[in-house]
Amino acid sequence: MTDHHQSTRGEPRVAIVTCADLPDLEPDDRLLLAPLAARGIAATVAAWDDPAVDWAAYDLVVLRSPWDYALRRDEFVAWADTVPRLVNPADVVRWNTDKRYLDELSAAQVPTVPTGWVAPGQPWTPPATGGEHVIKPAVSAGSQDTGRYDLADPEHRELALAHLRRLSDAGRVAMVQPYLSAVDTAGETALLFLAGPDGLAFSHAIRKGPMLTGPDLGPDGLYKAEEITPRTATPAQLAVAERVLAAVPGGTRRLLYARVDLIPGPDGTPVLVELELTEPSLFLGYADGAPERLADAVVTHLARLPRPR
Template sequence: MTTRIALATSADHADLHPADLPLAAALRTAGLDPVAEVWTDPSVDWSSYDAVLLRSVWDYHTRYLEFTEWLGQLDKACVPVFNDTDLLRWNGDKRYLLELRERGVAIVPSQVAAGACLHEVVAGLDGQQIVIKPTVSATAHNTIRGLAGSGELSRAMGDLPDDVYLVQPFLPEIQSEGEWSLIYLDGEYSHSVLKRPADGDYRVQSDMGGTATSADPTPAVRAAADAVLAAVDSKHAPVYARVDGVVVTGRFLLMEVELIEPYLFLPQHPAADVQLATAVASRLA
């Protein structure tokens, strides 16, 4: 009997993002029957699937309550989810960075602030270039950068919705050196890219004009990223993970560990499609 697996995606990519088509083919070769399903489609019977693999669920952060309720539905249906739902819930709010810091991971210095506290925190950083981002966010959504204490940043903050935010120093190394993304499949290192923002920008996302180039990390960067994954508290190694960080004065600082729906740069490393499909198939065997 064929094992059916739902590839959860967003309505914007109902037939899968083009980068995931080779993965679907690799899953079929591994003996699975992958079917693209929009996670917000109420007509989908998730219990009819043997497992759910999240892929381009890239709108979850704008519908976060709905997303967590959906995870609860999958739990009630006893459908295995990759990555597992406890890990997804933990990773959905960037306050996990503070937990990882307590476990010894070097992160970009971060403060959490909500409501009026946001203005108090920013006032304490007067004269510094900072970045403000929601703790539940993706693709630089509602992320702003500016000089603390400036009228321009104050006006931008006034346009932000009432939410919980991370306040971090702006790291010029992102512009000069780039941001690393290290990809792990089934707990093992697979490949890396170095992302750079467009000239004059600080956002490395492709939607913002950023670029990504295959690159080999130094042993120090690789060791630091390995340590990040080891610090993630989970029963099993994540089926997929992306560790994003920047090197500052020779030290790798974690920006995010992506466990929900990261773009895995599979086109830059075609062998990874088979590696991921094999990992999923082995867990369902």
């Protein structure tokens, strides 16, 4: 646990939640610390699974980089249930850490990437039409255990089946999606929303370049490197993002942040790849004023919540 600012009597106390592998946060999240201090907020960085932390002592607990939760999701969700004044809240964490939420959003008429699910022990037959597909766990973070397969290639078909067997043997639900080729040219667009007085407000957008170059062959670290550049969101992207956020159970006023990841579909219109409400990179360093806007979002939530005694 790292105290970045010495607390004084009367200062709001905020815990910034990370994992043991990132005890001082990752560089982008560290950009939040100075704006919090400038607003008179004492920030402490702590790992979510550190038993020495008294989470109830904080005025607000902000999830940022607990990126090791994927293999311990039940433990992570149970922990979130015990934390008062957690943002985003524990019920949102439970819903959003299993990507089967995509089915709910699709049923709510949100345009999403078509997704199939393979439960542990369930047989899977590659589609006869072949084509490129992405396989990954329904519970994952940072593109861990994710691979891209050309199912017209016999070797790739075998590697895809081996990938699914690894996930099945680990008791994990797998998801299978068509690979949208536009990501190789247009890239993926992440739209970032931060809390304001009237709910979530659009802050900025970035472009993520293609990350998946081929099959997943086994463990490759906590997260994969990303090629990030600033991007101007289009009206069509913003419209889809608003539809996504309108379908979030419980509404968005409770949220500190949201990230909506979009890729052009086959006809060029944006479709949802993921809605990140638990521990997304917010890319604060890619937009002027973004760290300050997140600090203001923290202030907004502090004003809504009762202080601990």
